[in-house]
Amino acid sequence: MAKLTKQELSILKALGISEAETLDVSKISSKAERKRAANEVGAKVTYGYTPHFKCGYCLKTPSGNCIVCEPKYLAYDKRYQDSGTLYIAYSIEKSYMKVGSTTKIKERSKTLRQQNYGGFSDWVISFSEDVHASAGQIEEEMKRNLKDYKVEGEYIKDGKMQRAIEMFNYPVEKAISEYKILIKKFENKDITAHPISEKLDTKKQEIKALPSKFEFAEQWLHEATKLLCDKFAKIGHSVPKLRVLYGFTTNGFTTEKSKKFRGECLSRAWTTNDENIIFIAPNTRDEVDVLATLGHEIAHAIHDCKSLHGSSFKNLMTQYGYLYDEGFEFPSLKLMFEFQSMAQELGKFPAVSLKTN
Known part of the structure; x- marks a missing residue:
């Protein structure tokens, strides 16, 4: 019988996940x-594996993904039990339908x-219904019921060609009726709010309750x-002389998402x-987000902004504990835990309250 280490218990605690x-x-x-x-016992994390070769921990999602090296998969598995909107989209061109769930149905x-x-651009939402929990689980069961009618195609996401694996050649009216029955079946299980969501809300309250030290x-x-x-x-990189200021980047204030930056580093030539x-x-207001952004900008300072976001920069960030996936950068769970510990030491970030509208 395996046992969780003290460090693994600390990581779970930082995530708001109890040993139970x-x-x-x-x-x-x-x-x-x-x-x-x-899934039968409602476990969110499994353990008892050979330690992962990258991080040395044995914590995985029920799907088998390491939550320390690849924390995004914890969100994927959390979505399996979370609330959401189930939908069926329909393409008139081929009479294909797509089954899915989302939090942004509009x-x-x-x-x-x-x-x-x-390969189709005429999708319309034929059916949608909000559920309080288990959106991902209901969606997956519906897909299993339709597996004999599955068809595949392609689409572009984040500039890359992806396989479209959620399409079915099945009468849409019949699928809507079966989806409703399946949703009713789960509702009859008296599904309550997802416990992890409640714990994460509690964690947010704890962050808000940090003492103000500055x-x-x-x-x-x-x-x-x-x-x-x-x-x-500690990882062998000396940081040059730098000054950290709280204010808008050289791009100025904007509500345009593509030009809205959390931070910026200017080279020494300035x-x-x-x-x-x-x-x-x-x-940027949340303590962990501020630390993650500041760490990113300090890495730019080490290279004096010369490598931009190239391979040498990413190598440094990976060494520090950041991860990259499909163009996105985010802290590993281990680094996230370190940021949370720093936030506890630093206290509440004294952010200004701006009217952005």
């Missing part, structure tokens, strides 16, 4: 059986058309920079005293 919501799968050899067993048909999902944002950022630079030093200037924008 984990499952020891050391005696279960089949991946499918591990997932089934976890935008979904537009997104499918823009992506040319499956009056001004730049005081907080100065101390945060020391903590982050210490970690860079200054007469050979120092890098870092801006942390006022639209």
